[in-house]
Amino acid sequence: MTHAVSRLRDERLARSLKPFVARGSRAPRCPQCRVFCSHCLCEWRPQVEARAGVCLLMYDVEVLKPSNTGWLIADLVADTYAFGWQRTAVDEQLLALLDDPQWQPYVVFPGEYTTPGRVVHELPPQSHKRPLFILLDATWSEARKMFRKSPYLDRLPVLSLLPEQLSRYRLRRAKRDEHLCTAEVAALCLEQAGDVRAAGALDAWLDLFSERYLGAKHHWPIDESSAAHQALREFL
Structure with a gap:
């Protein structure tokens, strides 16, 4: 299986002057799900349909x-x-892509960082255009830099989400609990759409x-009866 993110990864690796070595990479990883092969979850990947699209702008080695x-x-949408x-x-x-008439692009970012006139909190109830959610895939400090220094995005509306739940993502530590990971943000966008x-x-x-990622890291056995x-x- 290949998708846009896996292709971008291949392109980025081809430009690298030295190998990228992730922490804890001594064990072989599945090339599809990126988890250690002992805890591969590819057979669990769900098949779903979505009218909305997602555009990921990814910061360098992200x-x-x-x-x-x-x-x-990209696995699902x-x-x-x-x-x-x-x-x-x-x-x-x-x-x-931003000019493609089938899409209505939205930059997904907190409204406090732009002018009020650009900000929407909900999608319009009816539109013949499909929503395209532009997500800045980076650390929080990198994402703010990307938002400020991407003038080609300035003409687009900013979708400012107001998530009520705290982040469930456990693989990296965010500075604030309300900072959601990219997949969590995308799920909220899909729900809006x-x-x-x-x-x-x-x-x-x-x-x-x-x-599965943490289980592989800590050598925990796979429990297919877990809540996850x-x-x-x-969805299978």
């Missing part, structure tokens, strides 16, 4: 990190696009990925 959750979005972000250049294919089943599947996929496994069964 696409190389095994713990990256943008990959999980067929219309996922991925581009590497550069401060001084922009991919022409990205600009073409009416893709409720896809949103639920992505949340469940993230939970199982986190459980049970939640995902609904």
Whole structure:
């Protein structure tokens, strides 16, 4: 299986001057799910449909990190696009995507960082255009830099989410509990767009990925009766 994020990863690796070595990479990883082969979860990947699309702008080595959750979005959402972000250049294919008349792009970012006139908190109830959610896939400090230094995004509305839940993501430590990981943000966006089943599947996929990833790291046995496994069964 290949998708936009895996292809971007291959492109980034091809440009690397030295190998990228993730922490704890002495054991072989599954090339599809990026988890140690002993805890591969590929057979659990759900099949769902979504009307919305996702465009990931990924900060430099983000696409190389095994713990990256943008990959999980591409696993499930067929219309996922991925581009590497550069401060001084922009991919022409990205600009073409933003101008594609089938899409209504939204930059997903906290509204406090832009002018009020750009900010929406909900999608319009009816639109002939499909929503395209632009997610800045990076650490929080990197994402703020990307938002400030991407002038080609300035003409687009900003979808400012107001999530009520705290982040469940356990593979990296955020500075604040309300900072959600990329897959959590995408699930909230899908729910807003009416893709409720896809949103639920992505949340469940993230939970199982986190459980298997940590299980492999700590040499825990796989428990297919766990809550994460049970939640995902609904979408298989």
